[in-house]
Amino acid sequence: MTHPTKTASSRTTPLRVVVDLNRCQGYAQCCYAAPGAFEVRGHEILFYDPAPPRARRGEIERAVQACPVRAISLQADDGETP
Amino acid sequence: MSAAADAGIVVVGASLAGLRGAEALRRNGYAGRLTLIGNEPYRPYDRPPLSKHVLSGELAPDASELPQLVALDADWRLGHAAVGLDRVARTIRLADGAVLAYDRLLIATGAQARHWPAASGGALANIFTLRGRDDAARLRAALAQGPRRVLIVGAGLIGCEAASCCRDLGLPVTLLDPNPTPLARSLGTWIGGVIAECLKDSGVAFHPGARVLRFEGDASGRVVRADLADGRTIEADLVIVALGATRATDWLRDAGLMADAGGVTCDGACRVLAADGTTCPDIYAAGDVARWPNSLYGGRLVSVEHWGNAVAQGAHAARNMLAPAEDQHRYDHLPAFWSSQFGINIKAVGLSEGADSVAIVQGSRASRRFLAVYGRAGRSIAAVSFDQARWLPAYAEAIMAGSHHPPIRDASDQGRFATMEPGFPPPRAASHADEARHV
Numbered sequence: 001m002t003h004p005t006k007t008a009s010s011r012t013t014p015l016r017v018v019v020d021l022n023r024c025q026g027y028a029q030c031c032y033a034a035p036g037a038f039e040v041r042g043h044e045i046l047f048y049d050p051a052p053p054r055a056r057r058g059e060i061e062r063a064v065q066a067c068p069v070r071a072i073s074l075q076a077d078d079g080e081t082p
Numbered sequence: 083m084s085a086a087a088d089a090g091i092v093v094v095g096a097s098l099a100g101l102r103g104a105e106a107l108r109r110n111g112y113a114g115r116l117t118l119i120g121n122e123p124y125r126p127y128d129r130p131p132l133s134k135h136v137l138s139g140e141l142a143p144d145a146s147e148l149p150q151l152v153a154l155d156a157d158w159r160l161g162h163a164a165v166g167l168d169r170v171a172r173t174i175r176l177a178d179g180a181v182l183a184y185d186r187l188l189i190a191t192g193a194q195a196r197h198w199p200a201a202s203g204g205a206l207a208n209i210f211t212l213r214g215r216d217d218a219a220r221l222r223a224a225l226a227q228g229p230r231r232v233l234i235v236g237a238g239l240i241g242c243e244a245a246s247c248c249r250d251l252g253l254p255v256t257l258l259d260p261n262p263t264p265l266a267r268s269l270g271t272w273i274g275g276v277i278a279e280c281l282k283d284s285g286v287a288f289h290p291g292a293r294v295l296r297f298e299g300d301a302s303g304r305v306v307r308a309d310l311a312d313g314r315t316i317e318a319d320l321v322i323v324a325l326g327a328t329r330a331t332d333w334l335r336d337a338g339l340m341a342d343a344g345g346v347t348c349d350g351a352c353r354v355l356a357a358d359g360t361t362c363p364d365i366y367a368a369g370d371v372a373r374w375p376n377s378l379y380g381g382r383l384v385s386v387e388h389w390g391n392a393v394a395q396g397a398h399a400a401r402n403m404l405a406p407a408e409d410q411h412r413y414d415h416l417p418a419f420w421s422s423q424f425g426i427n428i429k430a431v432g433l434s435e436g437a438d439s440v441a442i443v444q445g446s447r448a449s450r451r452f453l454a455v456y457g458r459a460g461r462s463i464a465a466v467s468f469d470q471a472r473w474l475p476a477y478a479e480a481i482m483a484g485s486h487h488p489p490i491r492d493a494s495d496q497g498r499f500a501t502m503e504p505g506f507p508p509p510r511a512a513s514h515a516d517e518a519r520h521v
């Protein structure tokens with residue numbers, strides 16, 4: 001059996017983000033909280049970076065909190081790192 | 083503890099449904115051994131960006147690895163497809179010959195793209211399907227070579243999203259579909275006609291009512307044209323076959339389950355049914371591969387190939403796997419999907435199949451910004467929004483409640499909503515003989 005191992009590379013691997021776009025209503029609060037990672041195109045198409053750099057963790061966490069419909073998920077710190 | 087109990091829970095399928103199912107097992111307190119088996123060598127990744135931002139080159143094919151929302155402490159067997167299930171011995175055989183025991187099993191193997199048959203040109207070079215990360219990487223690389231003309235076969239969601247991306251890249255595109263408009267099966271031809279206008283405006287050559295007979299190649303075995311059933315030919319040096327998916331149940335062929343190319347049949351609580359119709363108390367299924375009686379639609383057996391179902395059913399099946407037999411919760415799910423194409427955000431809820439009426443209740447078709455509700459026999463059964471997403475949840479509630487169709491306006495002095503024929507094509511004759519076996 002292979003067990004995943006945490007290595008020093010976990011510092012350089014990107015964050016992992018996913019947005020439930022069924023839930024997203026296009027309020028665009030994430031775009032204000034983390035303008036480098038979320039962007040609304042056209043009337044209401046959300047484009048986002050699913051692998052933002054770790055240095056953006058603070059603003060991504062603010063985006064998670066700012067979303068009125070709680071559509072954004074960010075990998076938990078105790079989640080496994082590949 | 084028996085040997086089987088030591089084997090713990092095995093999840094076959096390491097995509098969205100398998101991942102969210104595994105997370106729910108841990109979240110619900112399961113502390114035993116947990117194994118995830120995936121046929122691809124990758125950790126679970128998100129598929130919707132593949133047909134959009136990966137094709138356009140904005141995201142790398144490996145960018146969309148899914149976040150893990152709880153620590154799984156799992157054994158991962160990635161890059162090893164499951165090829166057989168022995169329910170009596172409670173074992174799974176992998177392609178590399180390994181045999182894994184299970185105590186309880188979650189089937190989440192998803193679906194695979196329908197390929198063009200090799201006998202009519204499907205093996206030629208530069209013919210692509212789009213389902214997984216590797217498919218997207220190969221197709222993206224080929225699009226970046228600047229093909230002279232891209233031919234897309236099938237104007238469903240994937241075909242239309244690919245057409246939209248190819249036009250954004252400035253590539254000449256021809257799109258074929260046997261129906262009168264794009265998205266005819268999911269939205270009907272009246273709403274599908276809006277996308278037909280978008281195709282025209284963006285410069286896609288759309289051929290409705292067209293069927294490909296075969297692809298022809300040059301001396302090097304690379305595709306050069308398609309021969310159509312009506313005698314026309316279309317020159318193209320890159321082809322995307324977007325003809326939907328079949329459920330990944332081949333590995334269950336000898337397992338004695340109700341499984342075929344249309345899915346593996348479950349009861350209302352996500353428990354898999356044996357071929358004789360009895361419930362397998364230790365085997366559950368979730369996501370694209372699962373077919374279950376949906377109580378919101380009269381108990382009709384459905385399988386739902388959408389993101390939201392993978393998330394919800396994975397978690398639901400996991401909850402039931404840990405609960406005693408007398409405490410199995412029924413899975414009631416209102417299907418939903420989204421797509422973005424030609425700059426429009428399309429979102430839908432409900433199953434539109436069988437709709438006999440459609441009404442625009444917000445906005446207008448001409449503005450391409452509207453919310454439309456589908457009805458059947460006087461009840462609202464589905465709704466679609468074009469750039470009007472904030473209205474959708476209200477109508478989702480009305481659909482769950484089986485509300486009147488056409489919807490009733492708030493003010494009694496206003497007129498009724500005008501209804502139209504939705505224009506759904508007649509149901510397909512079972513294209514796969516064994517798909518209809520149990521339904």
